[in-house]
Each structure stands twice: as C-alpha cells, then as structure tokens.
C-alpha cells in the first residue's frame with residue numbers, strides 16, 4: 322500500500338482504499354471527499370460542488386458566501402488542531418496564516434505515510450493572522466506563488482510605515498490615497514495598518530465591507546466606512562479619507578486620487594501606481610524555511626508556473642531534497658520500495674513508450690521517467706524486467722528498445 326499524489330485540477334491523494342481531492346477547481350464525481358483550504362476563488366470552488374463530504378473552516382464558508390452562496394449539503398466544519406478520519410485517511414488541520422480561516426491539511430495514510438498540502442501559505446505574522454508553522458511530513462505539496470529569489474518582501478513594520486506615510490503625503494497633496502488590493506486578506510491588513518498607525522478614516526468598497534463583517538464576527542477590530550454611505554461621499558469630496566478598492570475596482574467618478582497597488586506582484590510594478598509589496602503569501606525565504614522545517618523527502622511545488630520549477634531547483638540545491646512541480650508528477654511515494662516501486666516504474670515506462678514497433682532510446686526514456694521521480698538504476702531494472710517478460714525487446718544496440 323502506498324500513497325499516490327497527482328495534479329488533477331486540484332491535488333489528488335490516493336491510497337489503496339481511499340481517494341480525496343484538495344482544493345478542486347472542477348467537479349469530478351469520482352471523489353467522495355474534498356478538502357478546501359481557504360476562501361479565495363481559485364481554492365474554494367469545491368464548496369459549490371456536490372461532494373459527499375467537503376471540509377473547510379466556518380470562516381472560509383462565510384467569506385466565500387460574500388461572493389456567492391455555497392452548497393450546504395455535505396459540508397463539514399473543521400478547525401485548526403482537528404484530527405478526523407476520511408475513509409482510510411486521517412486528516413489533520415493546521416493554520417496556513419494566509420487569510421481568515423485559511424488552513425493547510427496533513428493527510429496520513431493507513432500505514433503512517435504523511436502528506437502535507439499547504440494551499441496558499443504565509444509564514445509571517447500579520448495584524449490579522451498568526452504565522453503558519455511547519456509540520457514534519459514525507460511529501461510536501463507547497464504553494465510556489467513567490468518561489469523565486471526575486472521575491473523578498475519588506476517587513477510588515479516597514480510596509481505599515483509606507484502605507485501610512487504615503488496616505489498622509491497624498492492627503493497633503495490634496496488627493497485621496499486609494500489602495501487597490503485583494504478583497505479578502507490584504508484589504509483587512511491595510512485597514513488594520515491605517516487604524517493602528519493613523520487617524521485617517523478608511524472608506525471601503527461594498528465587497529470589501531462584506532468581507533470586513535466576516536473578519537469582525539471572528540473577533541477582529543476594523544474601523545471603516547462603507548462606500549455607499551453618505552459619510553463616505555462627504556469624506557471623499559473633502560479628500561479626507563483613504564479608499565480601499567478590490568484589485569480591479571473602479572475609482573468613483575470625480576475623485577482626485579493617488580493610486581496604489583498592494584500585492585506581492587507590486588515589487589515589479591511599473592504602471593505609475595504606487596507599489597506596496599504587501600502579500601498574504603510567504604516570500605522566497607519564508608518558503609525555504611518552511612520547507613526545511615517540514616523535513617520532507619519529496620517536495621512538489623504548485624501554483625507558481627515558472628516559479629514552481631525555480632523553487633524546486635533551489636530546494637534540491639540548498640536543502641538536498643528531491644523536488645519538482647506537481648504537474649510533472651504522476652508521483653509515486655518516495656517510501657515505496659522494492660517490488661511496488663519497480664512495478665510502478667515499469668507501468669510508467671509502458672505509458673511513456675506507447676507506439677508499437679517504434680524504437681526508443683534509453684536516454685529518452687530515462688529523461689521522461691526522471692521527471693516523474695525515478696532514478697537511473699530503477700529505470701534500468703524496469704527495462705530489464707520488461708525485456709525479460711517480453712513486453713519490450715532490445716533492438717540492435719543495447720540502449721535502444723522496441724515496443725512489441
């Protein structure tokens with residue numbers, strides 16, 4: 322019995338008896354169980370699908386419902402620190418530090434193999450969230466959004482000062498400081514920063530006000546005025562407040578404003594807006610530290626595009642741990658040994674060399690199998706055994722194989 326992990330528009334984890342999907346982005350009825358990490362729309366779609374059991378925190382459901390009502394059936398509430406069973410798996414819930422209600426999941430198989438899936442992750446304590454702490458595991462599937470050394474963020478204290486100072490300077494210039502940012506997470510951080518460091522009133526877009534209410538009902542203090550109110554119009558016309566808008570939110574007409582973008586991506590912003598590199602994701606150093614703390618045997622990066630590959634390279638070089646983007650893995654658990662592992666390797670070889678009568682060079686086969694985590698000697702042994710059982714034949718030279 323081994324745990325298998327695979328990217329299937331979500332992270333699929335399978336053991337001999339059970340299968341589940343983490344943060345699914347489409348509905349696939351072959352999964353009975355879905356685990357959802359947080360409310361951002363690229364992670365929370367599972368809340369709208371009819372899985373027999375879908376787990377998330379209560380905050381995640383309430384935040385998702387600011388946008389669209391979720392499907393109640395099959396929903397199961399989880400909290401940080403919980404442990405529960407789903408089929409053969411034991412699932413443990415940990416704080417992900419990202420946005421209100423965000424968690425990461427540890428999945429333990431029947432024979433004790435452990436996989437951690439982080440969802441989106443922040444390793445820095447913020448005004449609204451505690452920092453995520455690493456958990457020992459065998460396989461770590463990690464958010465690589467900012468998994469490149471090009472992304473090192475300033476400290477929260479520096480960002481707080483920058484947010485406040487830029488707001489005060491803008492008001493002195495006779496302009497309303499306007500922050501465009503993520504409605505869930507960053508928006509509440511900026512409100513908290515301004516509430517703590519200044520007495521400038523904060524006006525928020527209705528969608529952000531909706532999210533604020535969920536934060537408030539979870540015990541966070543936020544002082545803000547909804548954009549639709551008469552007070553907000555008066556403050557904006559006097560240019561005596563800040564305004565927080567969603568990332569693509571439009572400026573109300575007639576407002577003289579200075580625009581800022583608050584996002585990790587702002588580090589490389591060059592469109593005239595004030596860049597505020599405030600992020601609810603860990604930066605490069607934060608990711609490496611977290612990975613080291615988990616002591617994994619295999620790291621699979623996701624969600625980072627090119628940075629997924631960059632982060633995997635750094636993990637291999639700096640930490641000496643096997644790593645690759647999850648897209649490249651029909652992954653076999655690294656613990657798998659002996660016969661199972663050999664059989665998995667054979668299966669993978671046959672999947673790679675599919676065309677009958679075609680000639681395949683060893684080097685080509687090996688390159689493909691290496692991307693899936695197999696070593697050279699494993700590939701050699703698998704090929705040997707496939708030749709022995711008559712599925713492949715050696716063609717002329719020793720390193721060319723023909724499919725029978």
Ligand SMILES: [Zn+2]
Pocket residue numbers: 359361364419441
């Ligand atoms: Zn997120």
Ligand SMILES: [Zn+2]
Pocket residue numbers: 361363364441624
């Ligand atoms: Zn995400």
